[in-house]
Amino acid sequence: MTHTYRGSGRAGLYQDEEFMDILEERRRTSDLGHALRSFKPLPYLGAPPCSVAELNQAVLDSHFLRHVAREVAMETGSSVEEVREEACGILEEMSQNLQLGFIRLMGYALTKVLKRLFTSVFVNMEGLSTLQQAMQQTRVILMPNHRSYVDFLVISYIMFTYDLPVPVIAAGIPLAGMKLIGEILRRSGAFFIRRAIGSDKLYWAVLSEYVKTIVRKEFAPMEFYVEGLRSRTLKSVTPKLGMMHMVLEPYFKGEVFDITLVPVSISYDRVLEESLLAHELLGVPKPKESTTGLLKASKLLQDNYGSMHVNFGQPVSVRQLCEGKINRCQYNLIPRDLPQKPTPEAQACVSWLAHLIVRIQEEGSVISPWSLMACLLLQAPVAVLTEDGLPWQQLTERTLWLKRLALDFGGHLKWPGQVSDSDVMSSSAAIHHSVVHQKAGRVYLVQEEEPERRRAVSAEQSVMRTGTSVLMLASYRNQSLHVFVRPALLTTALDVTNSTHKDELFAFFSFLQDLFSSEFIFIPGKLSEDFEEACSLLKKCGAVHIDQQEVTLSHMGRETLSFLKALIQPFIDSYQMMFRYFCEQGAQVITEKQFLPAVRTLATKLLLSGELHTYEALSSDTQKNVLSALQRLEAVTKMRLE
């Protein structure tokens, strides 16, 4: 059962015919013509259409919401009418208002933007036609990964172009606050969810009833980011379970026959927000989403961002996947529209499914030559990159070697076939002129310029500047990390334990998975399969010999093993640095507010003193992951201070 999703990620080099560039036609014909095309989507499931007003009314009239409103009224001492009015307000703020006219407008604008930004937008047509069939059979939940603001609406755009029902999309409330844009998004199908809902019972109730009603009523396909937010590191984010649970509950409770999840992997050659994200990771706050901000960002539109790949995965049936994992009879003894705490069984099932989807997204994402180059560039000492430069020839050879390894490991590579390998890499480097530049047969890391400040930069500032570039590079490395992570953990286990016994290796592998489970995506309960996979991949590439109980190093495998070890090393170093912070600083209680800057200061100090080699320790993402790992391992606990 766990293997059913395989096959969505077809390993190996992509064939050109598999993906089609949807911009090609747009470049040949009129944009306006496209926006005004006759849009005749096949009816979604053949269900009688339900209007936005009817949908919202159904939410407000639901027994569930009535019940919660009564409860909230009791708890707060306000009248039921007041609470219901408040619910009305929440719903108004939240609800989408999908209208064809705005889809057209959105289509027109997006054509312009996409053409400007990207040389191509590739879509796998086979996935699209499978999706079309699925949409007529069961309710479909589109589950893309989230790497850029560009992701938003791109799926709607594809649906519009290929006569498929346009989805409603779960979005963060800041988008709604944008003047004009917010309303356009709303009318293009976006519905808005507050961040940090916390314990606002009424809000939860309205949201979950809204989501469930959309699913139940077959209003439209729904799109949401199971990762919950845009990944700041281009690495998959541990899935959020709240929304996932809301979406799945109608199936658990037998209100719908099945739900089809369609993982969508969106990959970019170059991400629009790359430097913004790196800054954010270094502690520069993210600018508030605003329309003026968007207009200011339009200078970004002048640059070349290469291609974008949208890979629609094989639809997976919740019914099929949950077989044996959830006993639907458990919902038979309590009215289904009463609030009910999810059972541990249901929570485990939701979590498992969410992780599974993220893994499918990973396997379906397309790895660019640049990502492999980034892996290798990061393994060179930073000083070499910034000062002496890395010989281009060496990078080329190593990248081609890594390409073979990635293919061996089942990576999903897009490597243009018509041009020479060195041209492929040169053009990759050219696209990423913000990170590297090539000069006299050497590659250098680009250091961020700050022209307005002529003063000599302090040592700390210099660390930050280098950090920005390194973190950008790390993001692109992260795009292919999922291919290597399992064998890399095994390599680390081999290295650290210095053992050949499978049992011992497994124990350490298991510890590493546990430690890094916020860092990388591991499907719960799949530990031994992951271990076996790591073993067989290392064996496949000739790095180890494996018999019954022994894993022995092969002398041919040195290059592979040292690469894999070096790949994981920045994480290990960063984690150790933070463990050191906890050990060294005396206080028993640290506030979260203090924590991040303090760790950053320590990291900077250690980088300058040469004790720490990885700039990734500066990333707030890593720091947060360490914190949750320590919490999970019960080394620290989180308390709310009054």
Added chain:
Amino acid sequence: MAFNSSGGGSYRQQIAQQRLRIITGHLQRPEDDDSAISAVECKAPSSESDASSSEGKTVPRRRHEIMKWNGWGYSDTRFLFNKKGQAEFTGKRYRLSGLIIPGLKDWMEGTFGASVQHKSQATPILNSSSVQPPNLNEAFVEELKSTGVPYSHDAEDRVFRAHGHCLHEIFALREGKIGRVPDMVVWPNCHDDVVKIVELACKHNVCLIPYGGGTSVSSALECPPEETRSIVSLDTSQMNRILWIDEKNLTAHVEAGIVGQDLERLLNESGYCTGHEPDSMEFSSLGGWVATRASGMKKNIYGNIEDLVVHMKMVTPRGVIEKSCQGPRMSTGPDIHHFILGSEGTLGVVTEVTMKIRPMPEYQKYGSVVFPNFEQGVACLREIAKQRCAPASVRLMDNEQFKFGHALKPQVSSIFTSFVDGLKKFYITKFKGFDPNRLCVATLLFEGNRDRVLQHEKQVYDIAAKFGGLAAGEDNGQRGYMLTFVIAYLRDLGMDYYVIGESFETSVPWDRVLDMCRNVKARIVHECKERGVQFPPLSTCRVTQTYDAGACVYFYFAFNYRGLSDPVHVYEQVEHAAREEILASGGSLSHHHGVGKLRKAWMRETISNVGMGMLQSVKDYVDPANIFGNRNLL
């Protein structure tokens, strides 16, 4: 008849006559029916020969003389495609008998992808050599002989009592495959005969399997293959008399072997009825109803079997169990009747039952309502249940079943009728905008005092109108109920053309009716596809009973099995999956068919460990040697 003299007699007589006509319309009355009702002494049969035709009862000892050995119902009645390729219903027993059904062929071909060209013939006659020789317990047989109770070990008699009407049972018979069958059949004539038989069975350690009407659809009659003792089928069909009628308390004391149609007919002659009309009432017996917790179509007025029974006697290996009085309700610990009701032949034989009777209804009226879709129909039924104004019967068919009912319309004789039909169709689909692929129909039966029926009718139609329902005439309603009795014959026709199918039922709370119907129907389609069924199956349902807190739902499921190597296995897998889906969607294991051996696997999760233990301890006490060894239920 006593009550006729109390004024308005001729009118009541007229009503009674009408009522009789309706019943006999589909249940033909045998010629000889002048049996008087009186307290009857139990007497041994005078001779072998007279037993089969005694007292004009429907069921002779040698059932296969009038009934099919490998299909449903009477031998003279069946569907077939005549030389012109038109479907025809043979015989004279039913209103549909002798008529051409023009739409059936197209419906079968369209729905199943079946073809009149591709026949799957049944083995025409039973080959006695394929029946294993009886494993007789000689001592038991010897002693039984001395009691004078008739018995037989003819292959035909034994084979007939080795099965109910599950698909796999009939399919095997049609293929001429005979499994374990009873080694002997006995026909007790009265309670005392049963007492003797049970005593002898205990004494000689013989396995007894009670047999009533043989209409089980739960594998309840199947002989357990692991049973090594001699198996004796105890056929109650000759215990078929009404022993007395108590007009003051409106009860009748009846032998439990009587079949529904005889009971109703005999009571009608005295101006009474029980009102208990399960779909199988032509053949199913009173004892069988008790043993399975049967439900009748008109339970809204008369109640289900557990509401109708006032007193009963059951012969068990421990002796006879019965209550000491006929009080209408008792607070004397758990009701011992509820150990008997639904015991499925595992504890003993029900021999005599005192049940409630009612004066025959003065007036009966059919009706029907068309709804734009099933959702509206269910909402209407829910409202009717809420207002507690359900007619004697109300049934809601889904769209597929509506189309099926349509296909079973007999050829219309006059051009006018077909014109009117066309006009109705136009009005509903074009004028009212009902989608022919979504609309559904409810059939109604009102019963009682004429004024009240009319008033009631108005109330129900008013509710229906609120849910978009349109009255669609009495004919449609009446035909719907008539089809209940002929539909069982249709499966045999399907089986002649590579189509197999069955119905199964459940009960479910109101709020889950729609979800469950949808899920189960979808699951059936899904499972068929998964298992290589070439054509989409017929997967349809109807809501057949309403209760305060829920409804009874019937599913019909059939498919064309061409291209499948083991169709019965596929069928069973799909039915199993469908039952899983019912349970997951909040439905019950069974509303009235019972558990038998078919649904045993789910009993523990259905009634809990303690529940199982309670039932088991009753069984252990009452029947420690497992004389009643059909192994149903537990």
